[in-house]
Amino acid sequence: MIPELGHYALVLALVLALIQSTAPVIGARTRDAALMNVAGSTALAQFGFVAIAFGALTACYVTSDFSVANVFENSHSQMPLVYKFTSVWGNHEGSMLLWVLILAFFGALVALFGNNLPATLKANVLAVQSWIATAFYLFILFTSNPFLRLPDAPFEGRDLNPILQDIGLAVHPPMLYLGYVGFSIAFSFAIAALIEGRIDAAWARWVRPWTLLAWMCLTLGIAMGSYWAYYELGWGGWWFWDPVENASLMPWLAGTALLHSAVVMEKRNALKVWTLLLAILAFSLSLIGTFLVRSGVLTSVHTFASDPTRGVFILMILVLFIGGGLALYAWRAPLLKQGGLFAPISREGALVFNNLFLTTACATVFIGTLYPLALEALTDEKISVGAPFFNLTFGPLFLPLLVAMPFGPLLAWKRGDILGVAQRLIAACALAAVGIAIVFIAVGEGSVLAPFGIGLALFVIAGALTDLSERTGMFRLPFATVRQRASGLPRSAWGTAVAHFGLGVTLLGVVCESNWNEERIVALKPTQTVSIRGYDLGFDGVIPRQGPNFREQIARFTVKRNGEMIGVMEPSKRTFPSRSTSTTEAALLTRGASQIYLSLGDSNADGSIAVRLYHKPLVLLIWLGAVVMVLGGALSLSDRRLRVGAPKPAAKFAAQPAE
Amino acid sequence: MTLWFVLALMTAAAMFAVLWPLGRRNAAPAGSDVAVYRDQLDEIERDRAGGLIADVEAEAARVEVSRRLLAAAVAAQTAPEPAPSSVWRRRAAAIAALVLLPVGAAFIYLVLGSPWLPGEPHAARLQTPLQNQSIQGLVSQVEAHIERNPEDGRGWEVLAPVYMRLGRYDDAVKARRKSLELNGSNAERESDLAEALVAAANGVVTADAKAAFERALTLDAKDTKSRFYIGVAAEQDGRREEAASIWRTMLVSAPPDALWAATVREALTRVTSSGPSAADVAAAADMPPQQRAEMVRGMVAGLAARLAQDGADIEGWLRLVRAYMVLGERDKAQAAVVQARRALARDPEKLRRIDGLVKELGI
Secondary structure (H helix, E strand, C coil), X not given: CHHHHHHHHHHHHHHHHHHHHHHHHHHHHHCEHHHHHHHHHXXXXXXXXXXXXXXXXXXXXXXCCCCEHHHHHHCCCCCCHHHHHHCCCCCHHHXXXXXXXXXXXXXXXXHHHHHHCCHHHHHHHHHHHHHHHHHHHXXXXXXXXXXXXXXXXXXXXXXXXXXXXXXXXXXHHHHHHHHHHHHHHHHHHHHHHHHHCCCCHHHHHHHHHHHHHHHHHHHHHHHHHHXXXXXXXXXXXXXXXXXXHHHHHHHHHHHHHXXXXXXXXXXXCCCHHHHHHHHHHHHHHHHHHHHHXXXXXXCCCCCCCCCHHHHHHHXXXXXXXXXXXXXXXXXXXXXXXXXXXXXXXXXXXXXXHHHHHHHHHHHHHHHXXXXXXXXXXHHCCCCCCCHHHHHHHHHHHHHHHHHHCCHHHHXXXXXXXXXXXXXXXXXXXXXXXXXXXXXXXXXXXCCCHHHHHHHHHHHHHHHHHHHHHHHHCCXXXXXXXXXXXXXXCCHHHHHHHHHHHHHHHHHHHHHHHHHHCEEEEEEECCXXXXXXXXXXXXXXXXXXXXXXXXXXXXXXXEEEECCEEEEEECCEEEEECCCCEEEEECEEEEECCEEEEEXXXXXCCCCCEEEEEEXXXXXXXXXXXXXXXXXXXXXXXXXXXCCCCCECCHHHHHCCCCC | CHHHHHHXXXXXXXXXXXXXXXXXXXXXXXXXXXXXXXHHHHHHHHHHHHCCCCHHHHHHHHHHHHHHHHHHHHHHHHCCCCECCCHHHHHHHHHHHHHHHHHHHHHHHHHHCCCCCCCCCHHHHHHCCHHHCCHHHHHHHHHHHHHHCCCCHHHHHHHHHHHHHHCCHHHHHHXXXXXXXXHCCCHHHHHHHHHHHHHHCCCCCCHHHHHHHHHHHHHCCCCHHHHHHHHHHHHHCCCHHHHHHHHHHHHHCCCCCCCHHHHHHHHHHHHHCCCCCHHHHHHHHHCCHHHHHXXXXXXXXXXXXXXXXXXXXXXXXXXXXXXXXXXXXXXXXXXXHHHHHHHCCCCHHHHHHHHHHHHHHCC
């Protein structure tokens, strides 16, 4: 009964979505309050029914109900409970259900907490949200239905793809989807504004929290995915410029740009049309991201299934929403009232600079990802665009962005004083210079760029701290005043500084890991020892072990430093009989922010085993930085108040010495 | 029944979600941008009081926001008043909720759904009493156990005969081999393996199987199964006399209560006097085709009648099914297979032969 309940709930959600996509629009056009109100209650009911559907599918997975084809194909009765939960979205159908669940969830949030929105805007936003939902319900029900049944239920399932049998699956996809789908709200707001033909500073205030929430989830989702790839795939890499990764990076870049341009719109009532475009682009890129991965155009771990009817359906959805959104934009945007002008050297000028580089970076990633696909489709020629392309294009684009980043928050609105700001950043520059010098002396040889990378990272970090110290008057005002100013400082200012600090931390990790990563590949026999950067790893031998639905061969290593034992590492190879596949489980030993990474290769005939060993200095900073960025976002999100751009006389600060 | 009841409840809830707001005439609380600008003004005041911005800046900002506030307030006043909700529009929406929603949902669901299929959670299926549980279920439980403990020789030994009975001969061969490997070789295991090999080869005693039977006989010269199958091998090689002599020796030394004696006797009858008598065949050869078919039909009908009385004769059943297929009466052949299975239900060995024939003829 349970699977059928879920199936019917999903059908009801579709029918409700159809009503929700029409009635409120008519209501908003005719200013009919009753019809507009339909949007709120149907959005809540829709979420309720999708939740029932998702709950039903989850129940089928947890109870291993193999009469449901989707459960049979992706689960196994012996799987640990947590993977029974996660395998709900560890497959195409289930992941699309998760997608609409989140979509409906955001719709319900707008319905619940959108009481401060003008009635027509709320009705239109929910209706647009429902257009998206309708397309997805149709897609799920008719091409990727997770509730299809098997008349003779098999007794055992085919098991989840072993690579996905990991705790990473519990976090990475839901976070990523929260991010992707979160941008749908920004999209709906943009389309609603275009329909109404009216957009003002208040609009940005309503959109910003949703964008921020989506951005935080996406940041966390990407970071989590990167860490997962790092420890699960066994190559020790954390970013491959793989099209699937790029697919998630593009909406992140566009979303980051949107976040910043919305600030300008909110404070200065400018960049309105541009912000609308970014909102449409961010969600369009999310859709492309979801579907590049799902349609089977790209083959990877993420491709659960490819099927031509799905591909066509997906293409239709893409054309409808991206094409439709942009067409509406082209038609209606010129009718919107433009905002004010502003000076190039000012906070808003800095934010435009940010937008310029972020969107260009996004465009390079877009080209690098899609050009090979387009070329292959048109000429059958296969080319591969990899790290070299992105390092040469994306890197140089991010460089000015990072250099300019500490300047932005220190510049005043309306008109800033770049010399004054530069003076205040002298301490940060000095720190960066010291960092560069130390690295040059310590390393001596190797890449010339590496010390400068470290310097840049230190500059960004110190710049974020300078911003805070300037705002609170640290080092120049009495402590009590500083504390008072710190507590009076808006949370969004804290959020900016913390997020920028986080980016610096990530950069530090990236530079260290990519320049001073040490790798060793050896074949070891039991009792032999291998050393890397002063760590001695003694191979004790291989122990077989039986897991719940796999068998594994664990290689045991004792790690010593200067003869003192500091830990045990147990990399293993797992064999999953139900899919007759095996996975490599790397072992990680964390020392501070650095890690020793150990992964097993093939066993040789002479009893030795190939071992891949890495020492990765400060590698954890890459993800730690992302977490800090998310914390910054959370701080900013908790700031409910709207900040207004007030011009700050530059002289006031310029007169003060830089601390 | 419960299912339909719950589905109806869900539909009612969905309809309610659409109808409820239609019943409320007054507008839901809504904000406007005027409120946002007021917030901004308050905030400037807070910042000024907190010393975050100077008085001059605060004043400039206040002027700017006030200008926007004024514009917003004017826009709000000149905007058309929310029109009183028109009755026919609400009726249209209500009709959509009352008619289109349930009809649409039911239609889509009936096209896609399978309301007649019950859910089958794994745990519940494991708990069904043993006798009600499908063999399939029991097998998969043992298989799960074996998967975790692949070195458990007893498990493989338990599984093998079940595979034989289910007609999964290749799996049976694998299980028998595993059992041999883990439990060590003896006559019984060797001959069991050989028997599985024979079954997997559709009843043909292959060279592999024969070698295994011979190994069994070197371990235990009295092993009945191996001796019998060595006879079958001889028969299949066309050495009928040799087969007959092997079986005769077996029957001579058979203990009086031996269950296998009947099978051996049957086989012996088969090689010594197979089919209709030579005279019958000769007579049939001279008949016109019509009459000959008639005679065959008569014989088949006789056989069918005899088997209806006494169903234990496996050879008879096999012959009957073959005869029907030769006569092109596929339906009857299928019916005969069903009857045979019913009659021989207690004898896995014979059932297996029926299965073999079914596979061979592709019924």
